[in-house]
Amino acid sequence: MAHEHKLEIFRGLVKFKSNITKIWGVLIFLTLVTAVEVVLGIIKPESLTGTSFLGMRLLNWIFIILTLVKAYYIAWDFMHLRDEKSALRRAIVWTPIFLVAYLVLILLLEADYVYEVYKNGFVTWNF
Amino acid sequence: MDSTVSTNSEESVWGGGNQPLNASYGKLMMWFFIVSDALTFSGFLASYGFSRFKFIETWPIADEVFTHVPFFHGNYPMIYVAFMTFVLIMSSVTMVLAVDAGHKMKKNAVIWYMFLTIIGGAIFVGSQAWEWATFIKGDYGAIETKGGRILQFVNADTGERAAIADFAKTIPSERNELERNEGVWFMSEPTLPTYSVNEVVEGFKADSNILIRTETINEKGEKTLLTREESLTKLGNATQVVEGANLIHNEYGSRLFADFFFFITGFHGFHVFSGVIINIIIFFNVILGTYEKRGHYEMVEKVGLYWHFVDLVWVFVFTFFYLV
Numbered sequence: 001m002a003h004e005h006k007l008e009i010f011r012g013l014v015k016f017k018s019n020i021t022k023i024w025g026v027l028i029f030l031t032l033v034t035a036v037e038v039v040l041g042i043i044k045p046e047s048l049t050g051t052s053f054l055g056m057r058l059l060n061w062i063f064i065i066l067t068l069v070k071a072y073y074i075a076w077d078f079m080h081l082r083d084e085k086s087a088l089r090r091a092i093v094w095t096p097i098f099l100v101a102y103l104v105l106i107l108l109l110e111a112d113y114v115y116e117v118y119k120n121g122f123v124t125w126n127f
Numbered sequence: 128m129d130s131t132v133s134t135n136s137e138e139s140v141w142g143g144g145n146q147p148l149n150a151s152y153g154k155l156m157m158w159f160f161i162v163s164d165a166l167t168f169s170g171f172l173a174s175y176g177f178s179r180f181k182f183i184e185t186w187p188i189a190d191e192v193f194t195h196v197p198f199f200h201g202n203y204p205m206i207y208v209a210f211m212t213f214v215l216i217m218s219s220v221t222m223v224l225a226v227d228a229g230h231k232m233k234k235n236a237v238i239w240y241m242f243l244t245i246i247g248g249a250i251f252v253g254s255q256a257w258e259w260a261t262f263i264k265g266d267y268g269a270i271e272t273k274g275g276r277i278l279q280f281v282n283a284d285t286g287e288r289a290a291i292a293d294f295a296k297t298i299p300s301e302r303n304e305l306e307r308n309e310g311v312w313f314m315s316e317p318t319l320p321t322y323s324v325n326e327v328v329e330g331f332k333a334d335s336n337i338l339i340r341t342e343t344i345n346e347k348g349e350k351t352l353l354t355r356e357e358s359l360t361k362l363g364n365a366t367q368v369v370e371g372a373n374l375i376h377n378e379y380g381s382r383l384f385a386d387f388f389f390f391i392t393g394f395h396g397f398h399v400f401s402g403v404i405i406n407i408i409i410f411f412n413v414i415l416g417t418y419e420k421r422g423h424y425e426m427v428e429k430v431g432l433y434w435h436f437v438d439l440v441w442v443f444v445f446t447f448f449y450l451v
Binding site for chain 2: 019020023024027030031034035037038041042044049057060063064066067070071074075077078079080084085086087088091092095096099100103104107108110111112114115118119124125126127
């Protein structure tokens, strides 16, 4: 069991006095991020929905990045990966990231191909 | 665990000394499980992405599907899911506090924090059940065409959705639901919708204020609205009235959306449910003093890892089902 806690978040920008205050700080941060997501989702600013990057709207990229940020703080502070040995941390984090990135890439490319076939091929499905 | 490792030396086993990686056997196995479960969920979400990209132009818009809050009428997209997310994160916080109190061997604090965690989990599972019930019951009703596409109705003047109950005509007819006791053999049929296709079509013809909305999303990211004439031609393909959603028909749009919604949120809900059960078992063990006798509260830490993982998965489900 890791009894010593690393109490710095945001790369040392914020340092907490105890593990308990750190948890509340992380909670506030996660709540803020979720609030930003919900507000953006309700307003849907024209500037973000209008422009797209790599085939996806900018707004959706923002949602996905904010989700990864939340996932990072849940894993690092709630699941206390921050206090584990870096070898354990890397084994846990990079294995799924590599496999999932590969799977998502393959499936989304394939899905886009099927979409093109439905759209331009001699297939009628929308009637 | 100590008895199974036979090295006496102080050498570094991957940085952890006698315990490789400085993690106990049980904790390491929990991490094995979490990583494999994470891959399972990723598989589900990736296949959701596959189906969505395949039908990228006709996929339902989540903001228009999940618009309800219990005890309130009106249109509040995402508010309730945001609340559910907050409840789950909050119960993660109380779990961390329980683990922290366990490290300090404060039995009563662990009991209270575990209790709050269980309550949070129960609120979340209840909310999810309510979401499901609302989704299954449906809102406005729609027409399904020969091709299995969904046609929804909109008021032309306000642009608001129109429920089929608002404009459908009541035409007296003899159509009764076939029940088991009247069937010749094992014959029965699913519940009939409130209105027949004919009643909806006649009602549509009589009310010039109603337009049809197709599943296709235009450049602005909104569903395409048809003119009166186009709407009438489309209605020629109508085969049945759909109210609510199930695995075969879905009034909100693509049926795959409903299938994935039931499957992924259901699988996640099952995880939360089993998490609550495991938390309850540990809760009673803490009360009975099992971990006090054992000398450490590592078991609380292990279920804590599982509980945070459930929270972690929800963060992704929230994004891919409700936001993106």
